[in-house]
Amino acid sequence: MNPLPWLVVLPLMTALVIFLLPTRWRAPGSLLAAVFLSLISIYTLVEVIRLGILVHALAGYAAPLGIRLRADGFTAVMAVLTALVTMFCAVQAAAYLRGKPEEEGFWPLLWFMWAALNSIWLSTDLFNLYVGVELLGLTAVGLVALSGNAQSLAAAMRYLLAALLGSLSYLIGVALIYGELGSLALSDLALHGIGLPTVLIALVMMTFGLVLKTALFPLHGWLPPAHGGALTPVSALLSALVIKASLYILMRLWMTLDVAVLPVYLAWILGLMGSGAVLWGGWMALRQNRLKHLVAYSTVAQVGYLFLFFPLVTGTAATAAVLAWDATMLMLISHALAKAGMFLAAGNLVFAIGSPRIADLAGVCRFRPFSLLSFGVAGVSLAGLPPSGGFNAKWLLLQSTLASGQWVWLPVLFIGGLLSAAYVIKVLGHSFIEGPLRDHFRTPPLTQEFSAFILASASLVLGFVSQVPLTWLRIGGPFAGGG
Amino acid sequence: MSVAAFYAWIGVGLCVLGLFGFIMHRHLVRRLLAFNIMGSGSFLLLVGLAQDDRGVDPVPQAMVLTGIVVAVASTALALVVFRRWFRVSGESILPEDV
Numbered sequence: 001m002n003p004l005p006w007l008v009v010l011p012l013m014t015a016l017v018i019f020l021l022p023t024r025w026r027a028p029g030s031l032l033a034a035v036f037l038s039l040i041s042i043y044t045l046v047e048v049i050r051l052g053i054l055v056h057a058l059a060g061y062a063a064p065l066g067i068r069l070r071a072d073g074f075t076a077v078m079a080v081l082t083a084l085v086t087m088f089c090a091v092q093a094a095a096y097l098r099g100k101p102e103e104e105g106f107w108p109l110l111w112f113m114w115a116a117l118n119s120i121w122l123s124t125d126l127f128n129l130y131v132g133v134e135l136l137g138l139t140a141v142g143l144v145a146l147s148g149n150a151q152s153l154a155a156a157m158r159y160l161l162a163a164l165l166g167s168l169s170y171l172i173g174v175a176l177i178y179g180e181l182g183s184l185a186l187s188d189l190a191l192h193g194i195g196l197p198t199v200l201i202a203l204v205m206m207t208f209g210l211v212l213k214t215a216l217f218p219l220h221g222w223l224p225p226a227h228g229g230a231l232t233p234v235s236a237l238l239s240a241l242v243i244k245a246s247l248y249i250l251m252r253l254w255m256t257l258d259v260a261v262l263p264v265y266l267a268w269i270l271g272l273m274g275s276g277a278v279l280w281g282g283w284m285a286l287r288q289n290r291l292k293h294l295v296a297y298s299t300v301a302q303v304g305y306l307f308l309f310f311p312l313v314t315g316t317a318a319t320a321a322v323l324a325w326d327a328t329m330l331m332l333i334s335h336a337l338a339k340a341g342m343f344l345a346a347g348n349l350v351f352a353i354g355s356p357r358i359a360d361l362a363g364v365c366r367f368r369p370f371s372l373l374s375f376g377v378a379g380v381s382l383a384g385l386p387p388s389g390g391f392n393a394k395w396l397l398l399q400s401t402l403a404s405g406q407w408v409w410l411p412v413l414f415i416g417g418l419l420s421a422a423y424v425i426k427v428l429g430h431s432f433i434e435g436p437l438r439d440h441f442r443t444p445p446l447t448q449e450f451s452a453f454i455l456a457s458a459s460l461v462l463g464f465v466s467q468v469p470l471t472w473l474r475i476g477g478p479f480a481g482g483g
Numbered sequence: 484m485s486v487a488a489f490y491a492w493i494g495v496g497l498c499v500l501g502l503f504g505f506i507m508h509r510h511l512v513r514r515l516l517a518f519n520i521m522g523s524g525s526f527l528l529l530v531g532l533a534q535d536d537r538g539v540d541p542v543p544q545a546m547v548l549t550g551i552v553v554a555v556a557s558t559a560l561a562l563v564v565f566r567r568w569f570r571v572s573g574e575s576i577l578p579e580d581v
Contacts, residue, residue, distance in 0.1 A: 127546050134553045138556060145564050145567070157568055158577055160557075160560065164557055164561070168518070172498060175525055175529035178532070179529070179533050
């Protein structure tokens, strides 16, 4: 049986069924369906490893009117990553949201989000990607607005405006490409190349839209209030997965077009914006006094590293390009795991101390060491300390920088690493202070503690087994023969 | 200039007009209207460009139909969020935060 349609159909069906269930059944029903969808995702990965690229035409209709799904190694790993992160966020949310008014809306939106993510990983044409991105944006905005207080509504509104502008810019690019080439399939785009000025304009429009949705500096203004102010499991999902979706499309687009003929200056602009993000995001994270906002700014910084991919693969030697691909993939996975773990741990700490402020963490290390441990473990990977997925990713990025001769990025890597270590240590430092005598902390439920810890330690384990996902990611990818 | 190219240029004009409104206005309903004008412009561009010299092409029309559904859904969501925001804060613009 071909698993590809189920990756999209199952979450969509579940979303509708969950809507019909009474509120108290929504969490157990979702967890049950999440187990099934995770198994299907893993089965997809196994099939891709066994057979190579999988393809499915929905309802047997051929392109352009039909929808074609395709899974290579990149797709399958993203689907499994989505399942892993969403599963533990759902486990955390089941305990975290129990009895809260947000519980009712959270579960259906979660399922629509999962459907949107999977359809983005599987899509093969630009218009389906547009629909996926729109669905993802709307569900993400809904999740941010869930608490319904003034702060979260303002954040949701700001996020929505940015998302709408981003997807329209992308859609205009799609219109230009269709007008010029008469096709939207990514594979056709590769054949035509970008010799035509219209296609170049389209590429710029699409890149702008996707970069806005990925919150790359200096277009990141909407991210910290949205990710910092949302409910804890929502923040984790948004930072770990949602912003990766627009980046995924951009990378697909970039890798489909022949990198040799892509405009190098565009890649360098993305690289410079990425460097700005690493430095500014790290600095702003260090200056935050609320815990979740610190973690949100850390996302701004980490997104920057992922954009160094573009200058490192455009017009550089093959060895540098392969290293950059491996580094970016590893960074993407380890950031998703570590950031989800960190947000969940931050939520547990906020719950334990009953305050969102970092200064109030004093004494927490003695009374809630487990929550703090998860935060620290995630921090090790984010700051790129060995042994962790984050360290291996930065190591590969460093090697790619050296192999391509683009020395400019070296100071960015070093200062960025120092800044991220600094903001993690800032949080740990405050928790070790023997502050005002206080011995009353609330205890987060054990499932919440464990979901944070498992995600955080997964990013650490990735440091020992990095080669395994990297081998899978090469299946059917642009660097299939390399490495 | 063919009729189709004329439509495409009108589409570009609407997009620019919408973008201008989106950036210049602060009132959230105005920004939403500007977004809708931009959306209409991009749909016109999508249909107009594709029919330049190839005759009638059903694919962009199908895409525009989907696009209209998406735009209506986004507008509805934006209006709901805006109304809630207005009720909670009494403001019709977003606060300038840090």
